[in-house]
Amino acid sequence: MRPLRLACIALLLGVLTNCVAYGQPPGYSSPQPPQQSDPYGRGYDDDRYYGAPAPRVEVGFFYDELSPYGDWVRSRDYGWAWFPRDVHPAWRPYSDGRWVNTSYGWTWASYEPFGWATYHYGRWAWDPRFGWLWIPGTTWAPAWVSWQYGNGYIGWAPLPPTVGFSISVGLQLGGLDLRFGIRPDAYSFVPERSFLEPRLSGYYLPAARNVTIINNTTNITNYTYIDNRIINRGVEVQRIERATGKRVQAMRVAESTTKVRSEISSNEVRIYRPAKQKLDSVRGKERAEKEQKERASRAPATRERPQPTAERRAAPEVIVAPRVDRAPRVDTRKIEQQERREKQELDRYLADEKKKVERLHQQEKAEARAEAERSQIEKRHQAERQALQQEEREAAQQLAARQKAKREAALTAAPAKGKPLTAKEKAAAAKKEKDDKKKGKGQERKPEPPPPA
Numbered sequence: 001m002r003p004l005r006l007a008c009i010a011l012l013l014g015v016l017t018n019c020v021a022y023g024q025p026p027g028y029s030s031p032q033p034p035q036q037s038d039p040y041g042r043g044y045d046d047d048r049y050y051g052a053p054a055p056r057v058e059v060g061f062f063y064d065e066l067s068p069y070g071d072w073v074r075s076r077d078y079g080w081a082w083f084p085r086d087v088h089p090a091w092r093p094y095s096d097g098r099w100v101n102t103s104y105g106w107t108w109a110s111y112e113p114f115g116w117a118t119y120h121y122g123r124w125a126w127d128p129r130f131g132w133l134w135i136p137g138t139t140w141a142p143a144w145v146s147w148q149y150g151n152g153y154i155g156w157a158p159l160p161p162t163v164g165f166s167i168s169v170g171l172q173l174g175g176l177d178l179r180f181g182i183r184p185d186a187y188s189f190v191p192e193r194s195f196l197e198p199r200l201s202g203y204y205l206p207a208a209r210n211v212t213i214i215n216n217t218t219n220i221t222n223y224t225y226i227d228n229r230i231i232n233r234g235v236e237v238q239r240i241e242r243a244t245g246k247r248v249q250a251m252r253v254a255e256s257t258t259k260v261r262s263e264i265s266s267n268e269v270r271i272y273r274p275a276k277q278k279l280d281s282v283r284g285k286e287r288a289e290k291e292q293k294e295r296a297s298r299a300p301a302t303r304e305r306p307q308p309t310a311e312r313r314a315a316p317e318v319i320v321a322p323r324v325d326r327a328p329r330v331d332t333r334k335i336e337q338q339e340r341r342e343k344q345e346l347d348r349y350l351a352d353e354k355k356k357v358e359r360l361h362q363q364e365k366a367e368a369r370a371e372a373e374r375s376q377i378e379k380r381h382q383a384e385r386q387a388l389q390q391e392e393r394e395a396a397q398q399l400a401a402r403q404k405a406k407r408e409a410a411l412t413a414a415p416a417k418g419k420p421l422t423a424k425e426k427a428a429a430a431k432k433e434k435d436d437k438k439k440g441k442g443q444e445r446k447p448e449p450p451p452p453a
Contacts, residue, residue, distance in 0.1 A: 014312075033175060053283070055080050055321045059136045060281030061157035061274065062117060064324055065259075069114045072321035075132070078125055079163060080321070085406060089399045090347035091228040093124045093132055093158045094145060095188055098198050099263065101268050102251045105232035109262035116259050116272040119143055124158030126186055129318065130405070131398040133162045140281045141223070141230040142253070146178045149235050150186060150217035153211070154186050156234075157182050165223045179219045183209035185391060188239035192243040195235075206356045208388035212380045276390035320408040335410065339403045346399055350392050357388055 008363060045161045055063045055072050063234070070084040070379035084091065097110040097119075108119045122137035144163075147157040160182065185207040194203040202312060205213065249267065256263055256270035263270040280300035361381045367371045368374040 014209055058283045061278040062136050062282060065116055066117060067324045071323060071406050073405050074319040076317065078133060078135050079158045081135050083130055083402060089342050090349045090395055091354055092188065094119060094156060096201055099195060100201055100251050100264065101237055101248045102253045102269060104142035104229055104253055104333050106234045107269060108251060109264055111261045113260050115262065123160050123161040126183060129398065129401045136282055138282050139165060140273065145184055147220045147222045147234040148217040150216060152192055153189050153217060154192045154195050154235055155187035155217065157186040170225065171223050178221055184214040185387065189213050193228045195240055196244050196246060206353045207391060208353065208357050208384045209355055211383050211387045320405045323409040342399060350395065354388060357384060386390060
């Protein structure tokens, strides 16, 4: 019995030593990753979204269409929302493209491969964590923007998700005052003489100057509905012709077969528009609002605020959807290199913005004639310097949040939707992966380009 007792004591000491060495208490077992209903197919268990609908359920075909160009996150404020992946760290909507006058009014012709969706459907929300997030919608318009005009400048900013549209009323602001309800730095301002330039990105004023410009411009947002068309009036064509000295031609809007970018010819702009059956797959804000009203009408007139469920309490503030277009394995070193490049690019951009603002300040001080005028200028400059500092703080925080979401989306991704693999195919794939590791072939495979439209 004595040898047996010594063996048991030795075994117990070994277990305790192992637990201490790895910082784990006795009885600890490594947590297992959440199980997916079909990790190789199109579906994911809704449990991974804490009771929320899976992205394809809520945003329909937009999920797969936009995944090659950005990532989907679910927030408590907007539901499933999307942000672009390979863009400038200080990127903003309606910046890479141009304005053309069409039978729909001012129409945004985007040079970005996702522009056919994000600038003609849905709304953009400014999120303090990520920056700009696109909220899907199904109503097409030439653009969904708020306009500011005056003092030689024209500016536009994405309309927020709270702004709807009705055929009989037009824009439904829901009590929002566009003059004060949109952040000044959400606007892209250009000199009015540059409004028709084919590449507007080279004419934008520093965003820190917007706190001054916004007070010297007037909101001229104007949407109407004529002949089954949503018309974006915005700034008057005659004003643009006077400022630029050019005749503004009214172009025809035609449907394009390519999604890569808007195509512009001498008298026509072509923009891709999906079939109605695809748009019908989008749950959309309108349906969500309708369901909310129906639930409210069925509820008692007086009721206490419902307490959050256990799943709601456990849900994180932001949930990241898996990416559908990546290679089976991800090289984390490449992700780290990309993140460093993005940080360096943002630092260079912010340094350039600061230099531009300082040059403008010096020029305005030199042109000031009276002491009272110099005092007013200094007050404006102080507000602009504060706006620049706020931009620097927010840009760094939002870049870090987007990088974290992109990393999570890449590392938890699954192949694009399609026919699920059989058990035999899964076993073969697992064996191949094991053999590749033995042979030292664990490098990342280059993703295949998206299929042509």
